[in-house]
Amino acid sequence: MAKIVILGAGIAGHTAASHLRRKLSKQHEVLVVSPNSNYQWVPSNIWVGVNRMNYKDIIFPLAPLYKKKNIGYKQAKVVDFWPEGNESHTKGFVNIEYVSESRKGETEQVDYDYLINATGPKLAFEQTEGLNPGQNDVFSVCTYNHAVHAAEGLEKLKALATTKNKKIKILIGTGHPKATCQGAAFEYILNVENELSRAGVRDKFEITWISNEYEMGDFGMDGMLLSYGNETMSSKDMVEMVFNDRNIRFIKRAGVYKVENNTCYYENLAGEYKEETFDFAMLIPAFAGHGFKAFSKTGENITDKLFKGFMLVDANYTSKPYEEWTVQDWPETYQNPNYDNIFAPGIAFAPPHTISQPRTSKNGTAIFPSPPRTGMPSGITAKLVADNIIDMINDKHKTPHHKGSMGNMGAACIASSGFGLTKGSAISITTFPIVPDYKKYAKTGGRDLNKTFGEMGLAGHWVKYSLHFAFLWKAKMRPFWWLIPE
Numbered sequence: 001m002a003k004i005v006i007l008g009a010g011i012a013g014h015t016a017a018s019h020l021r022r023k024l025s026k027q028h029e030v031l032v033v034s035p036n037s038n039y040q041w042v043p044s045n046i047w048v049g050v051n052r053m054n055y056k057d058i059i060f061p062l063a064p065l066y067k068k069k070n071i072g073y074k075q076a077k078v079v080d081f082w083p084e085g086n087e088s089h090t091k092g093f094v095n096i097e098y099v100s101e102s103r104k105g106e107t108e109q110v111d112y113d114y115l116i117n118a119t120g121p122k123l124a125f126e127q128t129e130g131l132n133p134g135q136n137d138v139f140s141v142c143t144y145n146h147a148v149h150a151a152e153g154l155e156k157l158k159a160l161a162t163t164k165n166k167k168i169k170i171l172i173g174t175g176h177p178k179a180t181c182q183g184a185a186f187e188y189i190l191n192v193e194n195e196l197s198r199a200g201v202r203d204k205f206e207i208t209w210i211s212n213e214y215e216m217g218d219f220g221m222d223g224m225l226l227s228y229g230n231e232t233m234s235s236k237d238m239v240e241m242v243f244n245d246r247n248i249r250f251i252k253r254a255g256v257y258k259v260e261n262n263t264c265y266y267e268n269l270a271g272e273y274k275e276e277t278f279d280f281a282m283l284i285p286a287f288a289g290h291g292f293k294a295f296s297k298t299g300e301n302i303t304d305k306l307f308k309g310f311m312l313v314d315a316n317y318t319s320k321p322y323e324e325w326t327v328q329d330w331p332e333t334y335q336n337p338n339y340d341n342i343f344a345p346g347i348a349f350a351p352p353h354t355i356s357q358p359r360t361s362k363n364g365t366a367i368f369p370s371p372p373r374t375g376m377p378s379g380i381t382a383k384l385v386a387d388n389i390i391d392m393i394n395d396k397h398k399t400p401h402h403k404g405s406m407g408n409m410g411a412a413c414i415a416s417s418g419f420g421l422t423k424g425s426a427i428s429i430t431t432f433p434i435v436p437d438y439k440k441y442a443k444t445g446g447r448d449l450n451k452t453f454g455e456m457g458l459a460g461h462w463v464k465y466s467l468h469f470a471f472l473w474k475a476k477m478r479p480f481w482w483l484i485p486e
């Protein structure tokens with residue numbers, strides 16, 4: 001009998017738990033440890049953040065589902081890792097701390113045969129002074145609670161539009177020189193713009209995009225060349241076209257380092273220190289590792305065997321210049337190189353290098369996007385980790401057999417830009433592969449143009465809206481959920 005412990009119940013953790021439970025016989029134990037009592041379908045936070053969707057429509061409680069499906073669940077957070085066990089544990093274990101009301105603060109040692117670390121990123125608001133959601137009129141949509149507050153902030157602003165003569169300023173983008181998740185901010189700014197237009201108050205607002213991207217449409221993936229109808233177009237031109245169409249100003253190459261009293265302070269790549277005022281801002285924070293520590297059997301600190309900020313996996317972490325990095329450096333099995341029963345799918349694994357070209361300002365500040373890890377690869381990597389563990393438990397393969405790298409995986413970024421089955425619209429960008437392969441697709445910016453394309457229109461919105469229902473169906477493990485791809 002094997003015990004598989006999964007840390008985190010986001011897209012990666014929940015996907016891994018679902019597949020493990022479906023495919024493994026009951027004699028094996030599947031246990032999830034995660035602090036939030038709810039599953040949240042994060043992409044729909046954007047619609048919660050403009051008051052088009054209730055937060056209750058994008059979450060559901062984990063405990064009843066896990067009970068029904070025979071998946072163990074502890075509403076707790078992992079604190080540290082003991083992969084070799086200790087004097088009293090022969091097996092590896094993790095220390096966890098309960099966060100549920102009834103057991104708050106209680107700690108426990110949870111041992112395992114296989115461990116899946118799917119704890120995603122730490123939303124590191126503290127890395128930017130004054131960026132805390134709700135403070136200084138700056139908001140976030142990274143969690144459903146944050147999105148609810150952002151929607152309230154936006155409603156107040158709409159009310160203000162009827163009385164204020166001066167233009168009301170909205171600032172949306174990245175709130176740290178190395179923040180990622182530009183796609184989510186892009187989707188949010190388009191939705192906000194659309195809501196204001198629909199409310200008939202658009203002319204009362206000045207809307208500005210701020211980002212650490214060297215060029216618009218970089219998205220942390222070094223931008224892309226796209227098939228667009230019968231033509232090819234760069235993501236830079238596409239995004240600029242969309243912003244110009246909607247009268248959205250943009251500031252690029254900006255590393256936001258402080259937010260204070262409706263003022264955002266940033267340094268640009270030219271080394272200038274500038275500021276931008278706003279009445280409402282939504283700025284994506286830095287995504288960091290959680291800062292977990294690991295210990296050997298004797299209690300020695302061995303954090304560097306497990307973590308490099310995020311968790312170490314089968315990537316090539318050799319330090320080398322950007323030009324020498326290759327797509328083969330990216331991991332395929334998400335197995336830790338030092339402990340072969342530990343895996344890290346989704347955002348939890350440490351990327352080997354940035355995808356966007358690293359750049360520093362004249363003052364030496366690194367200002368460029370970190371690599372994004374979107375929903376589709378999070379689900380795919382979680383499923384393949386689950387399949388490898390199943391094979392290892394069943395003695396089918398001793399080493400991970402199922403493989404998938406972000407260098408041979410695609411991503412679809414569908415940014416809804418208006419809500420409603422007839423009034424909706426979306427900018428859809430499909431990219432293959434996520435990590436550009438500059439050798440294989442040398443003439444097309446590292447991407448396959450047959451599978452990398454941009455589209456605009458109502459159909460994209462329908463797709464995004466359908467995905468909301470399909471993925472919640474899947475997450476709730478409703479009949480035939482496993483037929484819905486990751």
Ligand SMILES: Cc1cc2nc3c(=O)[nH]c(=O)nc-3n(C[C@H](O)[C@H](O)[C@H](O)COP(=O)(O)OP(=O)(O)OC[C@H]3O[C@@H](n4cnc5c(N)ncnc54)[C@H](O)[C@@H]3O)c2cc1C
Nearest residue numbers: 008009010011012042043077078119120184346347374375
């Ligand atoms: C606003 C927004 C919109 C997005 N829109 C899209 C989109 O349209 N399409 C797309 O493909 N991607 C989108 N993404 C990205 C997508 O949401 C992420 O790729 C995905 O959520 C990553 O999944 P994950 O499971 O790795 O991490 P997460 O979803 O962050 O899950 C991490 C889990 O770990 C838990 N956890 C945290 N700390 C601990 C701890 N100490 N112990 C145990 N558990 C812990 C958390 O509670 C959570 O359950 C969006 C992201 C944001 C923020």
